[in-house]
Amino acid sequence: MPFPDSETVKLPTPRGALAPAVAIPVRWRASTRARRVSLMVCPRSGTVVVTLPPRSGRRAGLALIREHETWIRERLAALSPAVEFAPDTELLLGGEAHVIRHEPRARGGAFLDGKAIVVTGAREFLRRRVTDFLRVEARRRIGVLTLPHAAALGVKPRAIRVKDTRSRWGSCAPDGTLAFSWRLVMAPEWVTDYVVAHEVAHLRELNHSPRFWALVAELTPHRDGAVEWLRVEGPALLRVG
Known part of the structure; x- marks a missing residue:
C-alpha cells in the first residue's frame, strides 16, 4: 500500500526515560541508487529525511527512526529557531541586523531604506518579495566581490549563479560556472569574500592542492575566520x- 511523501511520526517515550514524547516531521525519499535505508535531519526544514532503496518500505524507515531516536532528538534540539519572513522580523544583511517593514500601500516591490527592508503590496506577497530581494542582492554583492578576484588571477567565470543550496556555500563547475548560496547575503562581507575567493581560485586550480590554497591566500586573508564563522553561524x- 502506498504511503504519503511526508507525515508526522510520533516517537514513543522509552520506558524509564525522562524525555517527553515527540512528534517529528518525516519526509520519505525513494531512491533507486540507495543500497540501504538511511536518514538525515535537514537543517533547513527541520525535517527527518528517510531514504528508502528499492524493496524497502515505510516499516523499515520507521525502525531506523526508532533505532536512532536519541540522535534525532539531539539534532532537532540543536537546530536554530526558524525565522519566517514577516512584518517586523529581524534578519541579517551583510552581517548587520535589518528589520522587515511592510508598507502595503507603497510601491516598489522590496528595497532597502537604511536598516529596513521595505516590502510593498499585499501581505501574501511579502515572503516571495523578501526572498526575491535577497537573491538579487546576493547576486549583486557576490558579483562585486568576484570581479577583482577574477582579475587578480587572470580568469573569467563563465557565469555566476545564486541558488538555495543545502550543503555548499559555493561551487565551481568544470565549465567555469560559479554558484553560490543566496543565504551568503546575510553573512558579513568578509565571510562572503572568502567563499567567493575560494571558488574563483578553482577557476585556476579545480582541486584543493597546495597550489590552490596558495591562490586563496593571495586573494583573501579571511580563510580561517570565515570557515569558523560559517561553522558556528x-x-x-x-x-x-
Whole structure:
C-alpha cells in the first residue's frame, strides 16, 4: 500500500526515560541508487529525511527512526529557531541586523531604506518579495566581490549563479560556472569574500592542492575566520525564510 511523501511520526517515550514524547516531521525519499535505508535531519526544514532503496518500505524507515531516536532528538534540539519572513522580523544583511517593514500601500516591490527592508503590496506577497530581494542582492554583492578576484588571477567565470543550496556555500563547475548560496547575503562581507575567493581560485586550480590554497591566500586573508564563522553561524542562515 502506498504511503504519503511526508507525515508526522510520533516517537514513543522509552520506558524509564525522562524525555517527553515527540512528534517529528518525516519526509520519505525513494531512491533507486540507495543500497540501504538511511536518514538525515535537514537543517533547513527541520525535517527527518528517510531514504528508502528499492524493496524497502515505510516499516523499515520507521525502525531506523526508532533505532536512532536519541540522535534525532539531539539534532532537532540543536537546530536554530526558524525565522519566517514577516512584518517586523529581524534578519541579517551583510552581517548587520535589518528589520522587515511592510508598507502595503507603497510601491516598489522590496528595497532597502537604511536598516529596513521595505516590502510593498499585499501581505501574501511579502515572503516571495523578501526572498526575491535577497537573491538579487546576493547576486549583486557576490558579483562585486568576484570581479577583482577574477582579475587578480587572470580568469573569467563563465557565469555566476545564486541558488538555495543545502550543503555548499559555493561551487565551481568544470565549465567555469560559479554558484553560490543566496543565504551568503546575510553573512558579513568578509565571510562572503572568502567563499567567493575560494571558488574563483578553482577557476585556476579545480582541486584543493597546495597550489590552490596558495591562490586563496593571495586573494583573501579571511580563510580561517570565515570557515569558523560559517561553522558556528552558518546553520542558522539555513533556517531563515
